[in-house]
Amino acid sequence: MSQILCSPTPVTTQEGIQALLADKGGAKYYEQMRGLKVNQAQLAQDLQTTCKSRTRTWLNICAHCGMCADSCFFYKANDKDPKQIPSYKIQSTLGEMLRRNGKVDTSFMMHCMDVAWGQCTCCNRCGMYCPHGIDTGVMFSYLRGILFKHGFVPWELKIGSGMHRVYGAQMDVTVDDWVDTCEWMVDENSDEWPNLEIPVEKEGCDVMYICNAREVKHYPEDLAQAAILFHVTGTSWTVPREGWETTSLTMFAGDWEGCEQNLKRIYDAVRRLKPKMVVGTECGHAHRATVVEGPYWGGQESGDPPVPFLHYVEWVAKVLREGKLKLDPTKKIKGPCTLQDACNYVRNDGLGKYTREIMSYIAEDFREMDPHNEHNFCCGGGGGLNGIGLYRKQRNIGLKNKLDQIRATGANMVVTPCHNCWDAIRDMMEVYEEKNIKWSFLKPILINMMQIPESIAHVDQE
């Protein structure tokens, strides 16, 4: 008998992850999903206990007025396909599941999966355009939770959820790998920055920095840049040995139990190291998962984190404002430059004012996208969509909307302080063969512009 890859049980072992990874593209996984029976009694019970008045009211009072249609980038990018109207998408999935009280079959659940991950990035934009205040993105997030519990989750996110559960990170980065990478980055940069440190597990610092496993595994220079910026600003900082990873593929997957485990690891680190504040890297969903939704998973009744948790852009705006980070005004970006607002910390956490504050320091010709700030469109790859091979085609169609928005500004540089947006923008430039527009995280831009105080030892590298 072949190994069970697709089931309602989450992956909790290294072997389980390896077996899934060995199944290229999830071919066997999806084949098994097609034979996965729906536990209808359990589904009915789950809906009964978790689908409460807010969601049911949203679905019941939806006036079918159609005002959400134009708010959705998928609807726009798919030539106004009526099947992409947010109201239709949720009514034909979660709405139908409730009307049938869970008496649905496998192909219905797979259809729900296709819509919940392939036609919605949970960007919550439609919620701003509904007169009744119906937030379809919130409902799709809820639906993802139901689908995850019953085993209907895209292959990559099943793996992602497993990674968090096994490694405490979205990728197979062990504690040793992590600590080694910190040491390596210090060594790598010690010629240029003789006093550079990445202090691991130091108690009582001002800042505890947490980041994204991708940075550690694929572009560790990001970690080095973070270290250099903390060093140059004279920040007392540390990284925890465990609880250093702030992303949450578990949130994209609808694995709420996994989300709770992630949060507890970070909160444990806060308890151990007692920092004054926590700063997270340039990642949107990590901020949503750790700072916006996170406190609830971490058991904080007030919804507030135990100490202030700042997104990287908040910290950068703060050190610029306080004069701890000084930029050389002659090095400002000269050409037309725009800014990508990440849904997860701009629409859903109001941090757009900080990114704009930063832009005033770094760009001479800053051009807003239309629409922007809270009203901005999703990059096209949010909500986990970037990583799902099964929906690559749908994602690529959606990317066009953002590319049009960027092109309309006339900018040749997009400042993109979010991993998902960064990936989506990189991919859209490739897919649509746009060669004249560049994009960047903030850290490399800041490193390039910063003025190094005399008190900081620095050796120019030729």
Add this chain to the structure above:
Amino acid sequence: MMQLLTGPLFVASLLIFVIGLVVRAVLYIKGLDAKLERVAYSYHRERSVPGAAMSIIKWLIPAGTAGWRTQPVAMVLFFLLHFGAVLLPLFLLGHTVILEQCTGISLPALPNNVADILTIASLSALALLALRRILSPVLRQLNSFQDWLILALTFAPFFTGFMAMHSASSYDLWIQLHVISGELFLVLAPFTKLSHIVLFFMSRAQLGIDFAIKRGGDTRGGVFPW
């Protein structure tokens, strides 16, 4: 017949309407779950109160939100319908007289010509909304039986009331139809999408609170820029 319609049946339908809507509002609030929804409803009053209030108020003002401004046609039709739908049942002269007879409460009455204008505006808006339902590809994808039912339920009292006022010869027939259709509206409101009469306020307040408490209220100062 008329006595029965305007007496016990009227009182009964009014009771069903009021109690039904109150029950729906109470059930809505009781069903909110801070843990499941991850919104700390009982914290941060200083943000949640203005957040809820502005989430409602801005959407009650024509062109008060980006949502309204991006859909001007729908906006005009909705507001034309709702001016009449809110003002006429309460402030039409005939209605205020009945109210005073039954309860002793005396409300100011709308001049008849204003009432006529409001009625015609609402009826036109309803007709155009129906046309929009038929013609718009978006709405055609969404239409359900209930959407048509509530349009008809809303159209009938306006139309019959208008006819009663303006066709003296068949006043008795139209006024009976008016009372019946009005009562049907009242009785069915709590059980259909017409429940948005109260649930609009609940749902809007919830989303306002959601943004105020959890999704950026702290950095924005409570109120979301709708």
